[in-house]
Amino acid sequence: MSGHTGNVKSVVFSPCGKQIASAGDDGTVRLWDSETRESLFVLKGHTKPILSVKYSPDGRQLISGSEDQTVRVWNTQSGELDHVLRPSLGYVLCLAYSPDGRWVASGHKKGVLQLWNAATGELGPVLRGHFESVTGIEFSPCSQWLASSSHDRTVRLWDMYSSTLLSVSSGLSTCECVAFSPDSLQIASGSNRRVRLQEVGGNDWKVRLREVGGCGWKVRLRDIATRPSSRFRREDVPMDQIAYTPDGRNIFAQDSNRVLRKWDAGTGESSEFLPPEFAEPERTSCMAFTPDGSQIAVSYPSGSIHLWNSQTSTPGPVLEGHSSRISTLVYSPCSRWIASVDWENTVRLWDLHNTEQLHVVVEIEQGDIVVVVFSPNSDQLAIGNRGTIRLFDLLSTEHLTFNELTDDLIQSMVYSLNGRQIAIGDTDGCIQLWDVKSTKFGDKLIGHHSNQNSVRCIAYSPCGQWIASGGQDTTVVIWRRQVMGGAESWSRCHSIGSFFRLVCNVAWNPVGPMELVTGCWDGSIRVWRLSSDKDGNVAAKMLWGSNLGILHTAGLVFENATGLSPVNQKLLDQHNVIAPINDQSDSQLVKGRKN
Template structure:
């Protein structure tokens, strides 16, 4: 005989109350670092303790002279309010000591961009790529008008117009010491520029037969001054170049379709993604194939590394300063890379036309740590936060999704755009990010509350490219309306 509905409801309610954490008693916790090491003894704390109070406790346990900001995670969920309420909401048991994982936050804080401070004409066709220099003081853009332009961020005026390409400039990439800029076009030509020396090209790298899709430089902790960079092309090959001689040092090919993305990792591996649905890892010394990853069922469009912010900025800190001596700069770049990885293997995330992301530890295993599903259209870009704890994915389904950067678990969907989202960029403190869309707007989001912070209308057409300066002061955007826009607080 079936149980009466009211009796069933009471039984379920009692079961839920039994499973849920009590919110009116003291709770025993154990602080744990992100690498899994216990910090201090187990502590008996009240149920209504807040993250700010946990921060005070932790700083005391760590004997920090300067009080540092931390975020706290319980079973991968960030603690945002009182501990008891958090445990009850997520039905977390407190029968055993509660593991509270802490993660240091950036000591500095980036202010949200809120207004367009400059709308700079100059390009006569769509702007396809905008990139700040690693020090954050310079800006380069590539366009369908076949030029590369450098912009003065102090006066917010054009600085150099660089001519030499004969077709659309698709990719612009800064070396981590900010000395060189490499640009690639639809003819397969790569030109090198030294912004400090003016508008003239310092040489061309010839070898690709079809358009350049992606470029990346050797990390600063591996080599300073910067010399080598890698390019991927529609001709299915990956090539490593010497910037000083413009000669091809290595040419790698195992892909059967165009190479969509290349990344130069900090562990001695170069990664390439292709429309043949695979990702390859290559030894950066001799170009030998190390590993092939076959996690996707359709074109792989985009790659990102957990250490990418440290690789991009090299020896430069968040103020744009770096040691002047070469050995000191190399040592500082190595320290920043070690801080970014936290003693863990580098992680790689990929986004695909099969609507999924795959998270790997590519130096240790070719099997994905996680396969991340939820998007309902192709994924255009994936990006790790500067601290490596979060992943963003921008999709043609008009949404941005937020994922855990350590395990690949889903955290949130951010909706607000009414057109496909083309690109996203993080602020250097990992607290905010900006998205650019076909709907002609930029939107600034808060990573902690997962809510829209500022809406930035102003472009009159699609926004193809967006970047947030490493010093946190500016956002640059460009698109079909041919205008470069600078956004500041």
């Protein structure tokens, strides 16, 4: 079948097998009758070479991706152009349709994947993680997962329900393509780098290499169902910042890669909230956002701070003054002020109502940890360093007090809702309550495991009757306020212990009753609802979670299960949970215990 005037870069059969689509360097897509080999349509519109073409599952549409940075959607029956998608993320190197017909995915030269609503063409989430060009993408036959390969020598597995990264597998050389097995249990990736003939790993991890025509071919099989923990590892991206919007309807969270996401607080549906300008985390040092998410502050290694309108992606003022890399950025609750801390422990305060005004500088002479927090009314800034706390008045720009509070290092601080008290988390697993006016200590809350397990985050509930704290001991502790005879006291009433790394953020829903969100270094976001019975016993129920790679199954009894699919049997068997009684896959009777 002749007709193309340049190299043919992509060829694919239609689902019914009656058509063939081809595309290449001449910028055209050609549709062929697979039986007669006659040319049906020549589809023109791309201005540069086309690198990938894919049919929709029903065969009615065809998508083509090009070096002109567009994805074009064609009608395969008429040859007409339906619409054009413009991701603006670099060359479109590869494309994929989900088998259920809901999603289109495009892989780009800049290392990102863009998801699209296949029916409407609307933008979906952007999946970031690869550091070089995405060379191959494919949905699993069940449409639950998306696999991608890249020149960065990794294969990444993505969860389509939460749009999060599940696992990363590193290879020995550049990955050129990726494919799922028909049962969705294996991923195959291939490369064409010259390598020695070898076999790596056991039965679940095989590499077969052979020399063909002077070029080394390698195919690597990854079994994602039998041993995911040993071969596929989730990318644990710590959550640096997490907050509810003032109306309690959404949650914003920023991870250590400077990626900002927004979740619906009720349903857990998420979307990427970060403008494309911030897609280069290696060029930035830290980031912060206003309580309503309308403005983002991004700092660069030079020490400059750039402000952006996150809704319009338009740049705002640039704040210059720091001479070294910035480690901390914090907005005030009223969004007027920004506090910044650099690697030289210099704290600067910026008034966004007058960015030309000379900002206040506080030099911290000792210590390598500086914690800054604004009061709820945005009239004070508290600066903690080692065991010392400084209070700073924002309007008069005067230092209010300087106190040596504790021998332990300060790890976290937060004002109470009325601004009269500051809760201080230290490196010994304790929380100390400090009265701002009298400068005296109140209760010392002991509930986290000690032995250098620091308290990394603290939050007061909107009603002021509860405190939630998270720490290095991988737990969240709930504290209850009690007042007897005019004296205040706090008691530990519940502990949530289903985390796998330290808990770095906790925030209460400002309007929802007894609801809070947690951010963890295991990369998870979880929303909890607290309840108490008539005896005062408190319980926590997880409403939803994102990027949950492992379920907590301590003490689980699993018995009398019937009708397990082969996939579920295999998943349970890998953890020694089940002992099959017979080989009838449709009616297994299973009984076992997981400790």
